[in-house]
Amino acid sequence: MIEDKEKHLESVRRAGDYIKGLLGGRKIPEICIVLGSGLGPLAGSCEEYFSVPYSDIPGFPRSTAPGHAGKLIVGSLSGKDVFMMSGRFHYYEGYPVETVAFYVRVLGSIGVKTLFLTNAAGGIKTESVPAFVAIEDHISFFADPVLRGPNIEEFGTRFPDQSNVYDKELISLLEECAKDLGIKLSRGVYAYTKGPQYETPAEIRALSIMGADCVGMSTVPEAICASHMGLRIVGMSCVTNLAAGISKGPLSEKEVLDNAAAASEQSCALVKEFIRRL
Numbered sequence: 001m002i003e004d005k006e007k008h009l010e011s012v013r014r015a016g017d018y019i020k021g022l023l024g025g026r027k028i029p030e031i032c033i034v035l036g037s038g039l040g041p042l043a044g045s046c047e048e049y050f051s052v053p054y055s056d057i058p059g060f061p062r063s064t065a066p067g068h069a070g071k072l073i074v075g076s077l078s079g080k081d082v083f084m085m086s087g088r089f090h091y092y093e094g095y096p097v098e099t100v101a102f103y104v105r106v107l108g109s110i111g112v113k114t115l116f117l118t119n120a121a122g123g124i125k126t127e128s129v130p131a132f133v134a135i136e137d138h139i140s141f142f143a144d145p146v147l148r149g150p151n152i153e154e155f156g157t158r159f160p161d162q163s164n165v166y167d168k169e170l171i172s173l174l175e176e177c178a179k180d181l182g183i184k185l186s187r188g189v190y191a192y193t194k195g196p197q198y199e200t201p202a203e204i205r206a207l208s209i210m211g212a213d214c215v216g217m218s219t220v221p222e223a224i225c226a227s228h229m230g231l232r233i234v235g236m237s238c239v240t241n242l243a244a245g246i247s248k249g250p251l252s253e254k255e256v257l258d259n260a261a262a263a264s265e266q267s268c269a270l271v272k273e274f275i276r277r278l
């Protein structure tokens with residue numbers, strides 16, 4: 001929990017100033033794409049101006065999750081200037097939840113307007129894998145509340161509305177792109193769990209009854225922070241496995257990473273087309 005508002009604002013400012021310094025006179029990109037598992041190769045499609053390891057940015061933690069490179073890229077994708085978070089931070093890595101979402105406040109406060117969050121997820125209502133889900137809403141009852149503590153009015157209100165966390169127009173745009181590329185994409189509700197253990201079959205049954213379509217261990221802290229500060233958010237899950245109890249065998253990280261990799265050509269094509277039309 002953030003205890004000292006001024007100290008937190010100062011660290012957001014310091015990280016923002018550091019990134020602005022690296023940009024020199026270059027215009028600050030208004031789009032940030034967060035590369036979840038399987039989306040890593042998208043970094044290769046970006047005409048990179050420069051990149052910086054997270055460990056060099058003041059206040060940024062290190063990314064320790066497998067398949068997460070751990071650097072901020074600034075470049076051009078499909079003709080648009082973008083930030084790319086190549087790797088993100090997860091609560092299960094041991095960071096406080098506000099640290100997980102710290103980058104959102106930093107990039108949002110220097111000028112990012114649209115946040116594209118991607119992740120790998122387990123499928124609850126999915127028939128086969130890999131599959132793609134445009135996140136239309138989320139469930140985060142089990143999460144540590146990222147906005148707990150003194151409210152930071154500079155970012156948003158004490159009790160932010162959550163009726164439209166994921167931008168409807170952007171969901172439609174993502175759907176149009178998928179249709180034109182011949183990629184199957186459904187809409188769905190993403191349930192957030194803290195991990196790192198996968199869910200039990202009973203937990204998946206409960207999430208299913210609650211209305212979840214897929215489940216994962218990321219994205220939601222960032223989406224809450226981003227919506228608090230009024231960013232436009234689009235989220236996409238790559239369903240890499242059937243969730244526990246639905247899957248015939250035990251879940252494994254290998255299955256997740258293999259299926260994310262198998263889907264990466266399509267997921268990268270979809271993100272690129274979306275950015276092109278944005």
Ligand code: HPA
Binds near residue numbers: 217240241
């Ligand atoms: N559960 C939670 N997180 C995940 C899963 C899952 O089944 N697959 C990929 N990330």
